[in-house]
Amino acid sequence: MADNIRNNENKFSLRCPDCANGIISINTIEYDLPDGDKMLIVKFVCDSCNFHKNDIIPMTTRIEPGIMTLKVSNENDLKSKIYRSPTGKLEIPELELIVEPGPRADFYYTNVEGILLRFEEAVLIYKNSLGKTDPEFKEIEELLIDLNKALKGELNFTLQITDMGGGSYIIPQDQSTYSFKKIDNLKIDHE
Ligand SMILES: [Zn+2]
Secondary structure, eight states, X not given: OOTTEEEEEEEEEEEOTTTSSSEEEEEEEEEEOTTSOEEEEEEEEESSSSOEEEEEEESSOOOOOEEEEEEEOSTGGGGOEEEEOTTEEEEEGGGTEEEOOOGGGTTEEEEXXXXXXXXXXXXXXXXXXXXXXXXXXXXXXXXXXXXXXXXTTOXXXXXXXXXXXXXXXEEOSSGGGEEEEEOBTTBOOOO
């Protein structure tokens, strides 16, 4: 494990809110980001049911607005961590996925796989609301096939966060898949 991660396990314990029997272990990981910022990842795991939760606390605030781009091409990339602040817009153009900035999804911390699973769930609900004769039905089925490939690491796609307020992060599994473009004077220059 890299030196920039410090791991603390089982310093506290509490009763599981889900099954009420298990004990939750709390594991905190302090993470030094390449730009010098720090954040704290807090994991809650129940020892008797499936309850688990990840939380993230930025320890320093980066207010640099910019566009973060992650190229995903294999299963390992799906584990790259994503932290989208309320001012961040998240997009996967290849899958027509757009999560608009907004307070409803404050401090949304997950990984690429978590985003795909959440999206798949929404698409399935939408598909079930359509009749089989609906002209959109086939399109949605094709999207689900692509999503399935993406979840297996068999589809190349781009995950992009545009954050005009700053505070969003991508922590790539492989640094070479990640790029950051600063936004100056709150305007994006299109190349
Ligand atoms: Zn439990």
